[in-house]
Amino acid sequence: MPRMPKTFKPNVAKGRSVKRFKDPDPNFYKKAAWLKLRRVFLAHYPLCADPMGNHPDQVVEAQEVHHLKPRVERPDLALDWNNLQGLCKSCHSKETRREQLEGRT
Numbered sequence: 003m004p005r006m007p008k009t010f011k012p013n014v015a016k017g018r019s020v021k022r023f024k025d026p027d028p029n030f031y032k033k034a035a036w037l038k039l040r041r042v043f044l045a046h047y048p049l050c051a052d053p054m055g056n057h058p059d060q061v062v063e064a065q066e067v068h069h070l071k072p073r074v075e076r077p078d079l080a081l082d083w084n085n086l087q088g089l090c091k092s093c094h095s096k097e098t099r100r101e102q103l104e105g106r107t
């Protein structure tokens with residue numbers, strides 16, 4: 003196995019803000035509709051989808067539900083079952099960071 007390159011850490015320059023979309027619904031994650039969907043989704047997909055192969059030899063419990071298309075970009079898909087993916091905490095934070103590097107969220 004070739005060694006993975008060191009994780010690229012962007013130098014977020016002082017005074018230069020990363021391009022961000024404005025959150026159209028800051029209270030989204032507290033809303034009953036989301037909390038219910040999230041619970042049902044994790045009941046159906048209890049395992050981390052591991053989209054980046056972070057732990058290919060391990061079965062890890064999904065603890066978080068990720069939006070494949072960022073919610074700020076596609077608020078209409080925020081509650082769309084097909085736009086969700088169950089991830090463990092580690093994969094979710096990696097996935098979120100990758101999206102930030104792409105200037106998406």
Ligand SMILES: [Zn+2]
Nearest residue numbers: 050052090093
């Ligand atoms: Zn994972």
